[in-house]
Amino acid sequence: MHGDVIGLGLESSCDETAAAIVINGSRVLANHIFSQIDLHKEYFGVVPEIASRSHLEVINGLIESALNDAGISFNDLSYVAATSRPGLTGSLLIGLQSAKAIAFAMNIPLIAVNHLEAHLYAPFLEGHGLAFPYIGLLISGGNTALYRVTGIGDMEIIGKTVDDAVGEAFDKVAKHLGLEYPGGPVIEKLAGKAVRREVLFPKILTDPGDMRFSYSGLKTAVVNYIRENPGAEKAEIVYSFQERALEVLVRRVFAAARRYGINDIVVAGGVAANSRLRQLLDEGKKGREKIIIASPKLCTDNAAMVAGLAFHYFSRGEYNDLTVDVNARAW
Numbered sequence: 001m002h003g004d005v006i007g008l009g010l011e012s013s014c015d016e017t018a019a020a021i022v023i024n025g026s027r028v029l030a031n032h033i034f035s036q037i038d039l040h041k042e043y044f045g046v047v048p049e050i051a052s053r054s055h056l057e058v059i060n061g062l063i064e065s066a067l068n069d070a071g072i073s074f075n076d077l078s079y080v081a082a083t084s085r086p087g088l089t090g091s092l093l094i095g096l097q098s099a100k101a102i103a104f105a106m107n108i109p110l111i112a113v114n115h116l117e118a119h120l121y122a123p124f125l126e127g128h129g130l131a132f133p134y135i136g137l138l139i140s141g142g143n144t145a146l147y148r149v150t151g152i153g154d155m156e157i158i159g160k161t162v163d164d165a166v167g168e169a170f171d172k173v174a175k176h177l178g179l180e181y182p183g184g185p186v187i188e189k190l191a192g193k194a195v196r197r198e199v200l201f202p203k204i205l206t207d208p209g210d211m212r213f214s215y216s217g218l219k220t221a222v223v224n225y226i227r228e229n230p231g232a233e234k235a236e237i238v239y240s241f242q243e244r245a246l247e248v249l250v251r252r253v254f255a256a257a258r259r260y261g262i263n264d265i266v267v268a269g270g271v272a273a274n275s276r277l278r279q280l281l282d283e284g285k286k287g288r289e290k291i292i293i294a295s296p297k298l299c300t301d302n303a304a305m306v307a308g309l310a311f312h313y314f315s316r317g318e319y320n321d322l323t324v325d326v327n328a329r330a331w
């Protein structure tokens with residue numbers, strides 16, 4: 001490992017606490033995640049107070065097991081990175097303050113990372129060569145946005161949701177149908193059992209020049225349909241919902257790729273774990289486009305993406321000092 005740059009990454013922006021060790025921004029040595037899903041399940045969403053308390057309880061243990069797993073100690077670290085934005089303020093503070101303490105105690109650089117940029121970095125930890133520019137589609141429980149990414153730290157927003165995030169729509173529809181939280185994986189599985197596969201809901205924002213997303217109309221259409229058709233098969237409802245929810249994502253990335261003449265498309269965030277989406281993206285390719293997408297484990301919140309992205313800031317000498325603060329917003 002002599003000459004290698006070893007980074008510790010921490011992630012605590014929402015309901016996952018995570019610690020990871022990454023070498024040279026590309027090889028994951030350890031990737032530990034504690035999901036709080038069981039703590040928030042009964043509320044059908046993340047409760048900020050519960051989230052920050054839980055982060056505090058588990059973060060030291062996760063750091064220790066990541067170091068052990070990687071077979072290294074604090075002394076081997078070249079830098080420490082943490083998500084500082086966007087996210088829940090109280091949750092972000094736990095990861096960032098822990099990173100500050102390590103940076104101070106070990107006298108190593110601290111790097112505060114934008115969670116959204118980190119998500120888009122995830123596939124580059126799995127053998128995809130990092131190359132710019134690319135079109136980035138970020139789809140999770142809190143975000144639905146399209147970017148033109150031209151370099152580390154250089155991303156321009158092309159379009160975003162005007163209301164709910166796509167993952168949020170999956171979660172809300174699941175709640176209305178009495179399904180488990182989080183709704184995404186449950187809906188994906190149930191949709192696979194649909195037989196009739198009828199079109200029950202309209203397409204979202206069909207103007208081809210439009211780069212926005214919107215999910216509250218689709219959610220309302222689903223809720224109304226459930227009310228008016230109490231005997232309808234849940235599998236058929238979620239199938240039709242999922243088709244519409246994903247179809248607009250696919251339409252937008254290919255439209256953006258054409259508009260900017262960019263062929264590389266990176267898809268990231270929790271919803272990118274959806275296999276029907278992967279299939280639709282593959283089918284939508286006209287030939288030249290390359291879909292770059294992380295494996296499901298690196299799609300949801302994790303700290304490997306934080307440590308990996310931070311390597312590039314470390315290499316450029318772009319560090320943060322101990323006064324850096326968290327920010328609920330991305331910029």
Ligand code: KG4
Pocket residue numbers: 014015139140141142143166167168170171182183184185188269270271272273274275299300301
């Ligand atoms: O990135 P992520 O872990 O963090 C948050 O934004 O909190 O994304 C979680 C979101 C949830 O809304 C969840 O329902 C959705 O991603 N999700 C999925 C799938 N797996 C997770 N949505 C659709 N299909 C999936 N397979």
